[in-house]
Amino acid sequence: MNIEMKNIHKSFGTNRVLTGVDFDLREGEVHALMGENGAGKSTLMNILTGLHNRDEGTIVIDGQETYFGSPKEAEERGVAFIHQELNIWPEMTVLDNLFIGKEMTSKFGFLNMKQMKALAKEQFNKLSVTIPLVQEAGECSVGQKQMIEIAKALMTDAKVIIMDEPTAALTEREIQKLFEVITSLKREGVSIVYISHRMEEIFAICDRITVMRDGKTVDTKAISETNFDEVVKKMVGRELTERYPARHPNIGDVVLEVKNISGKDRFKDVSFSVHAGEIVGISGLMGAGRTEMMRAIFGLDPLDSGEVWVRGKKVAIKKPDDAVKHGIGFITEDRKDEGLVLDFSVRENMALTNLFSFSSKGFISGKKEQEFVDTLTKRLQIKMHTSETAARNLSGGNQQKVVIAKWIGIGPSVLILDEPTRGVDVGAKREIYQLMNELTERGVAIIMVSSELPEVLGMSDRILVVHEGKITGELDREHATQEHIMTLATGGQ
Template sequence: MIQMSGISKAFNGNVVLNNAQFELKQGEIHALMGENGAGKSTLMKILAGIYTKDSGEVRVNGKLMDFKSTKDSEKEGIHVIHQELNILPDLSVAENLFLGKEYTYKLGFLKQKKMEKEAKELLAKLGLHINPKKRAGDLSVGKQQIIEIAKAIASDAKYIVMDEPTAALTDREIMTLFQTIRELKSKGISFVYISHRMEEIFSICDKITVLRDGQYVGVKRIEETSFDEIVSMMVGRALGNRFPIRESNIGEIKLEVRGLSADEAFDDVSFTLRKGEVLALAGLMGAGRTEVAETLFGYRKASKGEILIDNQPVKMKDPIEAMKYGIGYVSEDRKSKGLVLDFSIKENIMLANLEKGSKGGFIQPKKEEKLVDHHMKQLRIRASSAEQLVKSLSGGNQQKVVIAKWLETNPEILILDEPTRGVDIGAKKEIYQIINQLAESGVAILMISSELPEVIGMADRVIVMQEGKLTGVVEKHEMTQERIMHFATGGEKVVQSKL
């Protein structure tokens, strides 16, 4: 058993945890929930020995601990699998599994065959039958996730912390991961499960502990609580409807795509997007959704087909060209494509809006401050100031900065690729409200999402892709998860006249 009590932590005078507590029992899957910035990651980093606590107690099986490093916590069987997986892509599967714990001969040479044999046996126990000599970087994210679990098991882990483990997994990979977690639970291994996906929490976990503003709110057994109660505990109030109601006022066609293709990515994709419409692009991972978005924004070159804006053919040579046509793009990978992590909030928001914050080629600080302050209030970006570095923000607040950057461009077409990935339930609703406000003002929105409840709750219409092909169109009145998944897994081909 792990017991954390009275845990407090501050950074530069900013209190992140205040008298927080958490308890994990043997063979338990325990969710740790809270809004972005609630202190979840900080609490787990204290447990892992990455941070030292300012006050409080950490006990493992009743023994008082004071972890100074990850090695200290690992000796007690505590392992953390971070959202950004700690896989070295150029090493083999076996080399990754035994990294830092290699079997060697007296002269220091690796016992390669022994490591490969044990790696194969360990992965087979977790349901993963792959060649241990295979380059780890060639594996899917789902398989890399299982390798991370195997690394923990190989180190005799008793407690495994998983931070947003399914953020980049397909539905099939999630099922495999859950099966693995349940099997390890039956053997007495405990899990701390951090996620913003409510459906998953209620499917896999035994208990939920909620933090709010760095403080402990309470703990609930899954069978004794509800979605609404957990949301209320997280945000301190009832959120009302999960997806805000919008008065659809769909106008004329803004964007038309005809037979668009990109080599080895997708083929013969056609659809229309109207002013004031939220059009969802659904499908399983690898279906080609992001590649379509990248082509529309000029990141990727089309091999054939046409793109029309306001009924006029256009060529997207690069993102700058796309921006000239009034297109904004919130990418799914905010850290590498949406943000400059070492820049401040202000610098990131102004990146696509330098002309607005300058005069005669010179930056006007007061002008920039006014624009940035407006968006920080509008999107409720939690930060000490606009000068705070983006890399120090929580994932949800980083996402809001990306959205703010594109809102300031006043886009006529806005592409949102996984706009709420890694975002807490309260921030999600704020983003949904912004989407609705933009649609009501006439902005044409193309939204890519892997969360089917989000697709159904927000979209006016859904187009579905599977293996680079468009396979279905689902209208608002016929939207169900089953119908969308039917097309996503290879249902009948779409009739072009439906478009």
């Protein structure tokens, strides 16, 4: 399937999102679509698949002007969209999620469970997925949910698949498996639109790249004719001198220490500490127990045993309120379901954890609240119409910035960051890294859980590697390598 989009315009009210975008897709190619958060990438694809109507411009598919009336119609015509924000029904089983709206029936109208299970298992085998089909989807990790969405799209027999940050929640091993599937699809003539902020992936798997900035097309090139620095400059309109800003940590006393903590059969006898001014990276494969440890420390999940110490004092953290009172903030990996109230405004989301700082005698000072919000939105360069814009209407990266702002506002002593740059563009990533450096310079202790090994190596002062619920090794910044981390993460020595 060949697609050509010419001079596409789109506004939402007075907000002009696309102002003359050109994009074309050839049969059997992987075409990267890149740009900063808010550049208009997802909006362009939503117009292609019929979720939004264009204001101006034309779409030509296989030589004929074509406009889909809905995403369902697009899917029926062979164009599938794997969204960054996962479309999972948590109370339904994995199997039900795979076939929702596309159920297979017998000639008598009954569900053909045998056929559906066989097809699901076949697709899961291609992706090396081992999730039980009868498991409730809500019990799956973010990475497992991502694999369910990928499998769902691959089962549609699509001619075009749009992948929006498909690897954001996946491990290195799962990413390599996905790349194998993409290569196989290319051979079958399937075209892929690949939206990602992970530059290594773009150069590893894509044939061409289109860069967008501020709702316009900047350039389209063959991957072989460009490089990392050129792409970044076109995305952000400036050069980024270093991907990871230099760290000069002034490490102080121990702020947080956990001793022999265990919980939910997901982690056992875990002990570690983090000092003031230090970034401790937590690495490991998906399902190793990294996130579960952090949730238990923050009081979201119960600890079966073990102790938590803050500034030399043993503390009891039974719920998140207890953690916040002891100066611990937690930026969750799942911003959509746990990090934000999507229908609340940016202002309301930022204020949720900080009401005490601009309220007196039970009354909130609107002026102080707005000053607080304005300061943080400017500092984190959050792109939005106004602070009253609903969080769900922001791009994924700007949503992540709102979550970060919410927790920075409490003035934490310890900040737990679980996948802090997931779905965030390269320019915004550097801003977050710089912010992490500024926080550690003020003495904040940071724990960073990340599936991106370059990020772990680039920003951590110490790295703890988790395998099957246990810390299997500790590496210092100078001696850590991707090979060392992966060896420990897979149970090696």
